[in-house]
Amino acid sequence: MSNMNGVSTLSEASTTTDVLISARGVRKSFGxxxxxxxxxxxxxxxxxxxxxxxxxxxxxxxxxxLAGVIVPDAGTVTIGDTVVSxxxxxxxxxxxxxxxxxxxxxxxxxxxxxxxxxxxxxxxxAGMKRRDALGIARDWxxxxxxxxxxxxxxxxxxxxxxxRVAIARALAPxxxxxxxxxxxxxxxxxxxxxxxxxxxxxxxxxxTTVVIITHDPRTAAYADREIIVRDGTLSxxxxxx
Amino acid sequence: MNxxxxxxxxxxxxxxxxxxxxxxxxxYFGSRKPLAFxxxxxxxxxxxxxxxxxxAGDEAGGxxxxxxxxxxxxxxxxxxxxxxxxxxxxxxxxxxLFAKTVVALLLDDDANRLLDIQRSxxxxxxxxxxxxxxxxxxxxxxxxxxxxxxxEADLRWIDLTSARLGELKASL
Numbered sequence: 178m179s180n181m182n183g184v185s186t187l188s189e190a191s192t193t194t195d196v197l198i199s200a201r202g203v204r205k206s207f208g209x210x211x212x213x214x215x216x217x218x219x220x221x222x223x224x225x226x227x228x229x230x231x232x233x234x235x236x237x238x239x240x241x242x243l244a245g246v247i248v249p250d251a252g253t254v255t256i257g258d259t260v261v262s263x264x265x266x267x268x269x270x271x272x273x274x275x276x277x278x279x280x281x282x283x284x285x286x287x288x289x290x291x292x293x294x295x296x297x298x299x300x301x302x303a304g305m306k307r308r309d310a311l312g313i314a315r316d317w318x319x320x321x322x323x324x325x326x327x328x329x330x331x332x333x334x335x336x337x338x339x340x341r342v343a344i345a346r347a348l349a350p351x352x353x354x355x356x357x358x359x360x361x362x363x364x365x366x367x368x369x370x371x372x373x374x375x376x377x378x379x380x381x382x383x384x385t386t387v388v389i390i391t392h393d394p395r396t397a398a399y400a401d402r403e404i405i406v407r408d409g410t411l412s413x414x415x416x417x418x
Numbered sequence: 419m420n421x422x423x424x425x426x427x428x429x430x431x432x433x434x435x436x437x438x439x440x441x442x443x444x445x446y447f448g449s450r451k452p453l454a455f456x457x458x459x460x461x462x463x464x465x466x467x468x469x470x471x472x473x474a475g476d477e478a479g480g481x482x483x484x485x486x487x488x489x490x491x492x493x494x495x496x497x498x499x500x501x502x503x504x505x506x507x508x509x510x511x512x513x514x515l516f517a518k519t520v521v522a523l524l525l526d527d528d529a530n531r532l533l534d535i536q537r538s539x540x541x542x543x544x545x546x547x548x549x550x551x552x553x554x555x556x557x558x559x560x561x562x563x564x565x566x567x568x569x570e571a572d573l574r575w576i577d578l579t580s581a582r583l584g585e586l587k588a589s590l
Contacts, residue, residue, distance in 0.1 A: 258421060374552070376458045395566055398544035405534065407580075412534055 184258060195210045196242055197222040197386050198354065202252035203262075205238050212238040213249070214409035221366035225380065225387040230406035236390045237358060239406060243388060244277055244356045245269035251314040252346045256354065274303060278347030278385075286331040286342055292318060293327035296346045317345035337368030344376050345347055348385070355380060357389045419447060419513040423500045426493055427521030433488040435461050437461055440515050446520050446590075451545045462487055470496055497521070501532050504539035507569050514527050515572075519579060541550055 189367040198220040212235045220226050236313050241247045245261040248270075256264040256276070264272060273279075287293045299368035301307060307410055318327050321341040331339050340360060347355055360376070361369035377399050380387050389400060397403050405412050428434065428442045436458050444452040463581075465471045470493030475486040489497075501518050515536055522529035544566055551562045579586070 231577070290489070394541065394544055394570045396550070397541060398548040400545070403538075403541050405537070412530065 181283060191262050195221050197257060198245060198388075199255045200239075202250065203239070203242055203249045203254060204251040205242060205247065205249050205279060211409055211413075215252070216242075216406075216409075216411060217251075218404065218411065219242075220386060220388065223384045223386055225377065225389070225400045226403065227403040228388060228390045228401035229392070229394075229397055229403050229404060230328040232392075234406045235409040236406045238409075240356055240358060240390055244279070244354075245272050254361065267396055274299065274323070275350070276353045278286045278352035279354065280340070280343050280347045280360045282362040286339060286346070288331050291330060291391070292323065292334065292342045295331070295342055296349050299346060299350045314345070317349045320379060321345045336364050336370070337371055338367075340364060340372050340377065346414040348379060348383075348390065351383065354388065355391075357387065359390055361390065361391065361393055366395070369393065369396060419458065419517045420500070421453065422465060423497060424517045424521060425458070425461055426470060426489060427496050427501075427517075427524065428467060429489045430485055430494060430497055430521075431524055433474070433486050435486055439487070446524070447517055470494075494579065498527075501527065502535060504536045507540045507543040507572065510586075515576075519586075520590070523583070523590055529583050529587075530580060533576050535584075537573060537576050540569050540576070544569055 196219045198218075200216050200218040201212055203216040203218075204211070214235075218239075218240060228239065230236050234324065235257070242249045243256075245254070245264060248269075249262050250260070253260060256272075259272065261269065261272065266375070284297070284332075287298070293311060293314050296317055297310040300310035300313055305313075315327060318324060321344060323338060323341055323345065326334065326338060326342075329338075331342070334342065338365075344360070348358075354364070357376075361372055363373060372397055376387075379385075387400075389399050424447055425443060428446075434442070436455070440455055441455055445460070457508045462471065462473075466487075467474060467491060470587075471487050471489050473485040473487055475484075494516055501522055505514055518532055519529050521527075522532055533566065547562045547566050547569075551559050572584055
């Protein structure tokens with residue numbers, strides 16, 4: 178199958194198993210440090226999973242391996258029928274652009290572009306015409322309660338507004354999976370709650386699978402399930418159910 | 419805190435006299451509220467009746483006691499069940515969880531596991547409360563927030579304790 182701009186997309190063949198993302202025996206070291214020491218994890222289609230654990234436990238490395246940002250030293254990561262860990266860098270870049278969305282702690286919006294342009298960027302990069310991209314971007318800003326703020330630069334927005342722009346940017350291309358690394362880490366309690374309620378409302382509607390790294394139990398409580406990463410392994414509730 | 423189960427935990431370490439048990443209890447759990455001797459012996463009598471311990475020997479210990487108490491397999495099973503069954507998340511820090519953690523460390527049992535089990539239970543309750551908040555009126559939201567923040571405080575204690583287990587083990 179193909180998405181809006183003709184790039185081949187993840188197969189839907191694995192719907193029978195209901196597992197969209199699967200990691201088996203994933204290991205990753207940086208120099209002498211073993212960041213991941215054999216992770217087995219299944220994430221169901223449409224599931225919202227919180228990844229928790231102490232600082233330096235390997236949470237971000239796990240997310241980067243699942244999202245094809247880095248390649249594990251051993252083990253496999255699959256999303257649908259795509260063996261992410263087997264793709265070369267251009268293949269992984271294409272996958273990230275067309276199938277995956279990302280939200281980071283500080284939004285990481287491009288500071289010289291308006292909110293509207295920031296949201297339209299991934300659509301333009303995927304080959305969409307500017308006019309269509311701006312239309313979709315405007316729609317997503319509206320869904321996140323940001324109507325009227327499209328012309329603002331990131332520096333003119335509050336932390337919560339900027340993070341909602343980042344979410345609009347991540348969701349606008351209709352990704353299969355949204356990866357969020359501490360999406361509420363820089364926000365106060367009320368802004369965190371607004372961001373999480375809106376994010377969850379939207380992904381539940383679209384059936385998007387979400388992986389959220391968070392230290393914050395109140396953010397994790399929006400998820401269907403949490404896993405704990407400790408010393409590069411999963412502890413607590415098992416990753417494979 | 420469940421005095422009976424904490425005493426059972428101490429007895430699981432080694433057979434002990436009531437007098438020594440009371441002092442062990444006060445050291446680990448009773449710094450602010452020491453246990454009365456009468457309470458210790460009444461609890462021990464109940465545990466004998468329930469088949470969790472037995473009274474043996476008639477040599478004098480550190481105090482006036484002549485009976486030494488020993489845990490039975492049924493008592494050990496009862497203790498294990500308590501340690502690894504999560505408590506219902508409440509809005510105040512649970513002394514029971516503190517007692518379980520200390521007993522698990524004393525017995526060289528898996529304290530991390532019981533903290534993980536409890537964390538999972540707390541997160542499940544937080545998920546329930548978060549769902550309830552979604553369509554609630556603002557006053558109800560405030561009430562749920564109050565519960566959520568208190569449970570979160572417990573979770574922070576669980577995380578910090580989990581990170582300190584090695585150090586705690588060495589200090590006991």
